[in-house]
Amino acid sequence: MIKLQGLHKSYGAKEILSGIDIEVNKGETVAIIGPSGAGKSTALRCINLLETPDKGTLTIAGKSYDLAKLTSKEILEIRQSTAMVFQNFSLFENKTALQNITLPLIKAKKINKEEAEKIAIENLTQVGLLDWKDHTPSQLSGGQQQRVGIARALALKPDVILFDEPTSALDPEKVQDVLEIIKRISKEQHITSVIVTHELEFALDVADKIVFLADGKVVEEGTAKEVLKNPKDERTIKFLGHFADKLEYVI
Amino acid sequence: MSARLLKIIADALPKILLSGITVTVPLTLISFAIGMILAIVVAVVRVLKIKVLSEFFRFYVWVFRGTPLLVQLFIIFYGLPGVGLNIPAFPSAIIAFSLNVGAYASETIRGAIVSVPKSQTEGAIACGLTSWQAIYFIVLPQAIKACIPALFNTFISLIKDTSLAANITITEMFMKTQRIVATTYEPLALYIEVALIYLLFSTGLTYLQKYAEKKLSYNSRKVQTA
Numbered sequence: 502m503i504k505l506q507g508l509h510k511s512y513g514a515k516e517i518l519s520g521i522d523i524e525v526n527k528g529e530t531v532a533i534i535g536p537s538g539a540g541k542s543t544a545l546r547c548i549n550l551l552e553t554p555d556k557g558t559l560t561i562a563g564k565s566y567d568l569a570k571l572t573s574k575e576i577l578e579i580r581q582s583t584a585m586v587f588q589n590f591s592l593f594e595n596k597t598a599l600q601n602i603t604l605p606l607i608k609a610k611k612i613n614k615e616e617a618e619k620i621a622i623e624n625l626t627q628v629g630l631l632d633w634k635d636h637t638p639s640q641l642s643g644g645q646q647q648r649v650g651i652a653r654a655l656a657l658k659p660d661v662i663l664f665d666e667p668t669s670a671l672d673p674e675k676v677q678d679v680l681e682i683i684k685r686i687s688k689e690q691h692i693t694s695v696i697v698t699h700e701l702e703f704a705l706d707v708a709d710k711i712v713f714l715a716d717g718k719v720v721e722e723g724t725a726k727e728v729l730k731n732p733k734d735e736r737t738i739k740f741l742g743h744f745a746d747k748l749e750y751v752i
Numbered sequence: 753m754s755a756r757l758l759k760i761i762a763d764a765l766p767k768i769l770l771s772g773i774t775v776t777v778p779l780t781l782i783s784f785a786i787g788m789i790l791a792i793v794v795a796v797v798r799v800l801k802i803k804v805l806s807e808f809f810r811f812y813v814w815v816f817r818g819t820p821l822l823v824q825l826f827i828i829f830y831g832l833p834g835v836g837l838n839i840p841a842f843p844s845a846i847i848a849f850s851l852n853v854g855a856y857a858s859e860t861i862r863g864a865i866v867s868v869p870k871s872q873t874e875g876a877i878a879c880g881l882t883s884w885q886a887i888y889f890i891v892l893p894q895a896i897k898a899c900i901p902a903l904f905n906t907f908i909s910l911i912k913d914t915s916l917a918a919n920i921t922i923t924e925m926f927m928k929t930q931r932i933v934a935t936t937y938e939p940l941a942l943y944i945e946v947a948l949i950y951l952l953f954s955t956g957l958t959y960l961q962k963y964a965e966k967k968l969s970y971n972s973r974k975v976q977t978a
Contacts, residue, residue, distance in 0.1 A: 549878050581880035591875030595893045604889060605879035657879060 502526050503548075503661050503693065508557035508568070510540070510547055517543050519717040521557075525661060525710075528691040532698060532708035536740055539714045541697040542588075545663050548695070549583045550576050562660045581609060584654035588666040590646040592638040598625060598649045599634040602656045610657065624652035628682055644675030651682060655692070664696040676700070683707065705729070713737050761941055764932045768946055771928040772953065779924065780911045783846050787853025787910075788903070794858035796887055799865050809858070816855035822916050824848045829920040845917040853910055860902045864895035897968040904961040908954050915950075925949060 503525050510518040517540045525531045533541045546552040547568070548559065554568040562582045566575055585591075592601050602621035606612045612620070625631045628648035638646050647667060654662045667683065668676045680703045686692060687707055698704050704711060705725040713721035713728060713736075720734040732738045794809045816824065829844040839847065868891045876886035896903075918927035929946040933939050 551874055551878060577880065577882060580877060583878070584880075585875075585878040587871065587875060587878075589871050591871040591878070593872055593875065593890045594869075595890065595897075605876070605881060608885050608889065609880035653879065 502560070503695075504558075504560040505544075505548060506558045506560075508544060508547055509555045510543055510552060511555055517717055518547070521714070521717075521719055523695070523712055523719070525693055525695055527693055529709045530687050530692075530694045530696065530707055531710045531712060532696045532704035533712045533714055534698065534701060534704055534740075535714035536736070540717045541714050542665055544714065545585075545665050545695060545697050548661075548663055549580050549585055551585075582660040583663060584657045584659040584661075585663045585665060586647070586650045586654050586667045588670050590638070590643070590650045590670075592646055592649055592653075594638050597635050597637055598630060598641065598652075601638070601649055602653045605653065606656060620656050621652070624656045625649070627655065627686065628652045642675070643671050644678050647671060647675075647679050648682060651679075651686070655686060655690070660693060662692055662694045664694060664698070666697055666699065669699060680707075713740070715740070757938060757941055760932075760936045760938050761945055764929070764936075764942055764945060767932065768925055768928050768949055771923055772925040772949055775917075775922060775924040776911065776914050777953070779842070779845055779849065779914045779917060779922070780907075783849030783914075784853055784907055784910055786846065786850035787857060787906075790850060790854030791857035791861050792892070794854060795861035795865055796892075798858070798862055800883065800887075812851075813855045813858060816851050817859075821848065821852050821913055822919060824852060825916060825920050841917075841921045844920060845914070845922055849910060849914065849917075852913075853906055857903055857906050860899045860906070861895060864899040864902075865891055867898060868894045893968075897965075900961065900965050900968065904957060904964075907961075908957050911953050911957065912950055 505521065505523045508518050508521040508523075509516070521540075521544055523531065523533075523544070533544065535541055543552055547554040547557070550568075550571070557568040559566045559568055559579065561579060564578075566579060571579075593604065596604060599618065599621050602624060603614070603617040606617035606620060607614060622631065622634070625634050628651055630645060630648050630652065633641060633645060633649075638649070641649065647670075651667075664683065668679050671679060680700060683696070684703070684707045687694060696704065696708065708725060711721075711723065711725050711728045712719055713734070715734070715736040721728050721732060721737040728737065729741060732741055794813065797805050798809055800806075825845065825848045828839060828848050829841060832839060865887075872890050872894075873883075873886045876890050877883060881889070914924055915926035917924050918930065923931075925946055929942050933942050936942070
């Protein structure tokens with residue numbers, strides 16, 4: 502289980518997040534949705550400290566951390582219990598698909614090379630890219646790169662995988678492929694994940710819980726059905742309004 | 753060309769080459785190797801903005817890029833004995849050349865490090881690697897590859913600049929040639945001869961550069977041109 506409490510983050514005088522609480526149970530998928538500029542990605546990036554939070558508590562892997570004062574050892578601990586799938590893939594350009602997965606296993610998790618390669622091959626097979634294992638990122642399409650990104654995150658067996666708009670940099674025809682993979686691994690492997698996405702249909706389909714973020718606050722939270730059928734906040738109603746037709750179809 | 757001149761040129765060749773191989777080449781290789789290590793350390797420290805050390809290195813780069821190499825050689829070899837620090841000629845030259853190369857190359861490498869997309873560092877640290885591991889395994893290999901041509905500029909400059917060591921009593925190729933000129937009175941032919949030998953060494957480095965670029969290429973995708 503991971504639990505985020507009272508997360509605050511400002512850039513200079515501008516407050517981006519003003520006290521956010523998110524709780525994700527083991528094996529659960531939580532989707533963070535909301536209008537752009539709401540602070541969705543910032544919230545996600547505060548969990549693995551790619552952004553430095555101003556205030557808040559994070560509980561992960563049975564340990565609580567005061568986000569306002571973390572030692573570098575604690576930062577490393579938190580990062581090692583999480584993994585992230587990035588919007589722009591963030592693959593290592595000087596490494597092959599296989600090495601992109603084995604490098605963190607060998608250097609961060611101290612797994613030996615043979616074992617790491619075995620894990621990498623399993624995970625590349627999962628995302629259907631075994632034949633591409635010796636290609637570097639620049640030789641792969643966007644969709645393929647993101648699948649390597651997903652395999653890299655899965656291979657680390659983290660307590661939670663953070664998906665930061667995993668499909669927004671992809672060609673339209675590749676979006677479904679990647680969403681299907683995320684959906685499949687979420688269901689099959691019971692991974693715990695937090696997904697920031699603009700793909701509302703997908704969020705409703707895959708998420709056990711939806712968190713609606715607006716103006717730096719969680720304004721709505723619940724199962725997909727609850728949030729849709731009974732939106733309480735005006736901003737949620739307005740945001741969901743655009744998607745209403747589609748959503749009725751999905752549910 | 754007279755037979756006498758031809759004989760002078762032919763006699764000079766092994767002598768100049770010998771001083772080249774025993775002095776100019778080691779001086780260049782050792783200074784470049786030390787300079788490169790220094791340059792990488794300085795560049796990484798400055799990119800990571802490590803307190804105090806980063807400021808100190810900035811000062812170092814400022815001084816060594818802003819003053820003539822010849823003056824640096826003179827201060828180390830002729831100046832430092834004034835404060836009781838006697839360094840023999842060859843080590844003096846190594847120190848001056850390494851510090852000079854380190855200052856120039858650190859800026860080249862720093863620029864290349866900054867040009868590697870930050871997203872890759874984020875990718876690495878998000879996987880649980882430390883910042884140092886991210887730099888060592890991901891950023892530096894790409895940065896070094898990107899600055900191979902610029903670093904070879906520095907390397908080629910260095911092999912020519914070692915001729916300045918003649919001024920601090922080191923008998924490298926140029927000093928050797930000067931001595932032969934002094935006894936034969938054939939400056940034009942002999943200085944052209946040594947120039948050609950420098951050119952030969954520089955050309956060797958050009959081939960090494962090609963080899964290094966090929967060796968370091970991990971991206972075999974060809975760019976299609978119309």
